[in-house]
Amino acid sequence: MAVAEQVSKWEGSIDDLRGLVSERALTGETMLLNMGPHHPSTHGVLRLLLELDGEEIVTCLPDVGYLHTGIEKTIESKRYEQGVPLTDRMDYLSPMSNNMAFCMAIEKLVDLDVPERAQVIRVMLLEMSRIASHLVWLGTHALDLGAMSVFLYAFRERERILTMFEMLAGQRMMGSYFRPGGVWRDLTPDFLPTLEGFLDIFLAKVDDYELLLTNNPIWIDRTQGIGTIEPEQALAWGVSGPGLRGSGVNWDIRKAIPYSGYEQYDFEVPLGEHGDVFDRYLVRIQEMRESHKIIRQAIKKLETAKGGFRSDDRKFVPPPRSALGQSMESVIHHFKLWTEGFPAPDEEVFVSIESPRGEIGCYLHGDGGPKPRRVHFKTPSFMHISSLPVITKGYMLADLVAIASSMDVVLGDCDR
Amino acid sequence: MDIPKALDPAEAIQKALPDALQDVKTFRGETTLVIVPAQLVKVAQFFRDTAGLVYNYLSDISAVDYAEVSPVGSVIGISGRPERFGVSYHLYSMLYNRRLRLKVFLPEDDPQVSTVTGIWPGANWLEREIYDLMGVTFVGHPNMKRVLLPDDWDGHPHRRDYPLGYETVQFSFNVDEILKHKPFAKE
Numbered sequence: 001m002a003v004a005e006q007v008s009k010w011e012g013s014i015d016d017l018r019g020l021v022s023e024r025a026l027t028g029e030t031m032l033l034n035m036g037p038h039h040p041s042t043h044g045v046l047r048l049l050l051e052l053d054g055e056e057i058v059t060c061l062p063d064v065g066y067l068h069t070g071i072e073k074t075i076e077s078k079r080y081e082q083g084v085p086l087t088d089r090m091d092y093l094s095p096m097s098n099n100m101a102f103c104m105a106i107e108k109l110v111d112l113d114v115p116e117r118a119q120v121i122r123v124m125l126l127e128m129s130r131i132a133s134h135l136v137w138l139g140t141h142a143l144d145l146g147a148m149s150v151f152l153y154a155f156r157e158r159e160r161i162l163t164m165f166e167m168l169a170g171q172r173m174m175g176s177y178f179r180p181g182g183v184w185r186d187l188t189p190d191f192l193p194t195l196e197g198f199l200d201i202f203l204a205k206v207d208d209y210e211l212l213l214t215n216n217p218i219w220i221d222r223t224q225g226i227g228t229i230e231p232e233q234a235l236a237w238g239v240s241g242p243g244l245r246g247s248g249v250n251w252d253i254r255k256a257i258p259y260s261g262y263e264q265y266d267f268e269v270p271l272g273e274h275g276d277v278f279d280r281y282l283v284r285i286q287e288m289r290e291s292h293k294i295i296r297q298a299i300k301k302l303e304t305a306k307g308g309f310r311s312d313d314r315k316f317v318p319p320p321r322s323a324l325g326q327s328m329e330s331v332i333h334h335f336k337l338w339t340e341g342f343p344a345p346d347e348e349v350f351v352s353i354e355s356p357r358g359e360i361g362c363y364l365h366g367d368g369g370p371k372p373r374r375v376h377f378k379t380p381s382f383m384h385i386s387s388l389p390v391i392t393k394g395y396m397l398a399d400l401v402a403i404a405s406s407m408d409v410v411l412g413d414c415d416r
Numbered sequence: 417m418d419i420p421k422a423l424d425p426a427e428a429i430q431k432a433l434p435d436a437l438q439d440v441k442t443f444r445g446e447t448t449l450v451i452v453p454a455q456l457v458k459v460a461q462f463f464r465d466t467a468g469l470v471y472n473y474l475s476d477i478s479a480v481d482y483a484e485v486s487p488v489g490s491v492i493g494i495s496g497r498p499e500r501f502g503v504s505y506h507l508y509s510m511l512y513n514r515r516l517r518l519k520v521f522l523p524e525d526d527p528q529v530s531t532v533t534g535i536w537p538g539a540n541w542l543e544r545e546i547y548d549l550m551g552v553t554f555v556g557h558p559n560m561k562r563v564l565l566p567d568d569w570d571g572h573p574h575r576r577d578y579p580l581g582y583e584t585v586q587f588s589f590n591v592d593e594i595l596k597h598k599p600f601a602k603e
Binding site for chain 2: 019020064065068070072073074077108109111235236237238239249251256257346347348349350352359361363365367373374376378382383385386387390415416
């Protein structure tokens, strides 16, 4: 009885929604429907309050925050290097990208150089996590639209990438492999052969996915002309990544503001024409092929890349364990870095990288000491969910599932 | 198509709105223009629409709290800045491929500034997030409500004087003490 009471008691009042939903909802002419937070197609815990006229969406009000864990606040209480593992947990489908944004911000703030070899390793891993993330997206996107088998194939290939991450970082997902000044350790001997083996089969696998979907009439019916975003609209709402490029806007941060040596790689930026769900799908499929190209080039570059896997600047990077037995100076650096950390100036920097989902921006403000005063992540999922009301307007309820998943939202990324 | 020559943002704003610019800073190649809060919307509009600037993309808005906090967590001063709160707008120009940061400083009691949602609609949630976590109010915002935290949350966690909080580790000797404070679903 008590349970029934709780269920029937809605604590909010319709007045809270005044101005957010149309007048027709207040009179009961249109229907208010709650979707989520545990709906299988919300990719996490996203709640959508929908105002429906029949099956047509009049308003869509996203409600987020279920996964808010205060990562930014926690990082402020930790030393710079200790913040890296926390960034893994934001966008849990491509943790390396978050690591990268945070490490780059630290490196910019303290003016620390990254050796060439470390940069090549980083590019290689970033592109691997782009493939891994796009595979999860492809699988779940197809699953949302009723194509079950793609999910199984996509996860099969993703598993191989995660195994390679495990070889390097000891962890399949939350590796925290990127550190300020480079990466945690050098590539293991069995890593490159495994990667080569994966690259040899991967392009054929992408063709397989396309065979299942691209010309499939059901797939085309569900995706073409759905969720169209005009380029101006996408820019105004802060959409980035494949969502923006699906609308034909040629903005890829890897090309526009190259970081980690991306300017030395030869790759294309795939663009869509219509800005609908289908074009965003094609852009991501093509991006996987381009990532494949970049990794191939990175492997070749690795043979000639100079420097170690991590910077030798002992004011910021702890010495290797073997050095501790030989030099007093190393012991001092080791002790200083692991007890106190390194200080950063009381200034602010902003860096952004192209993650699989779009632009991850990291705003970092030092305070002169070993801990940041403020760190803020601009995450693509946050922006994409905030633009859902505009994109979904006027489409059918069933299209909402396609549109939301085509924007590739990850709620951990959104809520942080 | 002819692309107009890129203008220096600081010089351009000095010429067009001389009373809006307070300070210009450059750090690691990033330009920061400190703007008078009351002029922010005008300045933002200027930077988006003027030929030679065209900062058409709003990358991020972030707020920072400059309070100095004593070990017990009370505010004892402001560290080297004119006011306690700073709000940074990170603009990006796709045409000229460059970034710019606009910054406003807001006072400790009742920090508020006009919204830029009219210029970049994408600012909508970014401003709500700052309102939620830092307690800066954006005047004229279409829906100034908390976005990440529940509506009935007390305080603004990203302020420096907001305690981080922790959970006591549970052992057999203190489990009863801890469970006493934990809410459980009623039968």
